[in-house]
Amino acid sequence: MIMHPHHDGSSLYVEPPNPRLRDTVKVRLRVLAGFGTVTGVWLRSVRDGEPHYDAAVRLEGAAGWEWWEAGLTMVNPVQKYRWFLEVAAEDNAARRTYRWVNARGISARDVPDAADFRIGIAGPAPDWVPRSVMYQIFPDRFARSAQAEGRELPDWAIPCEWDTTPVIGRGPETPFQFYGGDLRGVEEKLDHIVALGASVVYLTPMFPARSNHRYDASTFSHVDELLGGDAAFISLIEAAHARGLQVIGDLTTNHSGDAHEWFRNAYGHPEAPESEYYYFSEDNTKYVAWLGVKSLPKFNWNSQALRRRFILDDDSMAVRWLKPPFNLDGWRIDVGNMTGRMGADDLNQEIAALLRERLRQVKPEAMLLAESTSDAAPDFQNGFWQGAMTYTNFTRPLWQWLARDPEPGRRPVDFYGLPQQGPNRIEAEDFLATHLDFAAGFTWAVRRANLNAINTHDTGRAAYAMVPGGQPVGVVLQFALPGIPLVFMGDEFGLEGWNGEDSRTPMPWDDPSRVLADLRPLYAELARLRRTHPALMEGGIRWLHAEGDVLAFVREHPAGSVLAVASRAPFNGLELPLDLVGGTPQPLALVGGSITAERRGGGDSAGADSAGADSAGADSAVVVLEGTGPSAALFSLPGVSFPVAGRGSAARPEPGTAPLNPDLAGP
Known part of the structure; x- marks a missing residue:
């Protein structure tokens, strides 16, 4: 049982939620009557790096809870704060002890600022973003239209039969298996997505490449003809918008493909203008590649020319697809955590800020999410990325709590790149501890826009990793916790896979025998409840x-x-x-x-x-x-509301006038 005093970033506890610099925000703390005798509450904030204390005012109690309120001044762009409670000792009412309350929970000892609550001034995602239910599509495996039949395949492609050719989970042929899904096929299945209750379609890359995943783009200037080209893309977005769906794309700001026109112009040609776009050796014949994958040369964001061509110009890669005639609704940034980082270079936040501001100028209602697969919170402090595609605060502990026991002859699931195959089984208290450890560093605005995924195109499938019956439990949690539920195509059919590539199974539209569990009614009902219950x-x-x-x-x-x-x-x-x-x-x-x-x-x-x-x-x-x-x-x-009348007679203290003791008063 958890009876801690409570605060979070929602409207019950923070008013207004989107302040400007130097605004004063009302923040509230709620204390259950059974917690103990609280004799005083202070708000500790960090101003210009120095702790500062404001006394909180006690409001009238309600429904077994006591409310406290204090003013938080936005001195810095990201304001950290936590609560300090003075509590009467259980064994001696005259003796006082203290407790800290931060985003990680409650502590009777001093704690660092790392898990403090946070409010930022960068502004939240547009209103529609945290209200979304997202459906992720890997285009080659989602749906194949009749138009795909006559397309000539490139030399790299290994043709595969939709319902009969097994997906190769790992091996030299894995990125070259080609099933022929296209954008017309996606358009023909939009009603399926609507019926599930999704409101956003997220397409993994659509640009020409030399792989089925297309993260090795050969250009950002047009849509792959194997998917139907620009015309099919425009038609898809128009059809999606007509159904009330938004569409976001997948943009690789960390790297291009080695067949990209910029890279080909620069390779072996130090004098080429594009030479500064990458990390080349002196003669431009050696280069830095993402994680050593030679087909993915890494961008060098020190280049002002690259910044203009990719972000700043009116026809830049990040901008042109958001404008007519394409009208894309935003981007998920691939490898956002590594963008702009190389050795001594750390331009990550600079590039994130540049991209966020440019999208604000061009399309203020655009979504901007970034992939960050590990401890994501530090990169999201400033609010430049609206939300994270991350696994540490939800997906990984969920898999561990619902982990399936090893079985003879069953291949262990790949557990997010760890050397050990398969997740450790953990208890519910460890799930919560992990969740709080990794979620505490986000502002509430970012947390609401983070993706809650039970799996994605880069992971094994939850249905494979979890105990039988575990996936539906995970689905309820992904819809119930703060964040955007992410449905990866095939989740609704209970599809399995031991790693990311093995999970990119073609959809079983015409082969009911491949439907392992029909979860469509579950997704539709949870999406309906999410729409109708503001909580x-x-x-x-x-x-x-x-x-x-x-x-x-x-x-x-x-x-x-x-x-x-x-x-x-x-x-x-x-x-x-x-x-x-x-x-x-x-x-x-x-x-x-x-x-x-x-x-x-x-x-x-x-x-x-x-x-x-x-x-x-x-x-x-x-x-x-x-x-x-x-x-x-x-x-x-029943709903919860804080007391707005009947406050105690004591006047609200001026900031800093009521320290608990001289040690807290400062010089």
């Missing part, structure tokens, strides 16, 4: 329980909250105080076996009070959770 799109998150086989948390919003419970094995008799839960749960959705949430004790429910929680007998009432597993369930709860 799932913009509400805060408060964890209730994370032990062993069970996870439970609440997404909180004034218009109504949602309780999420997930289990990997049967459990019973898990009792949580009614005030902690926030009201009497009412069923919304269930996958797997069964999960019940029953109110017991404290008299019959008498509805909701003004603060949103059931009031009758709440002091003694509990919510009892029981269920089988793997299972997951969502329940509706």
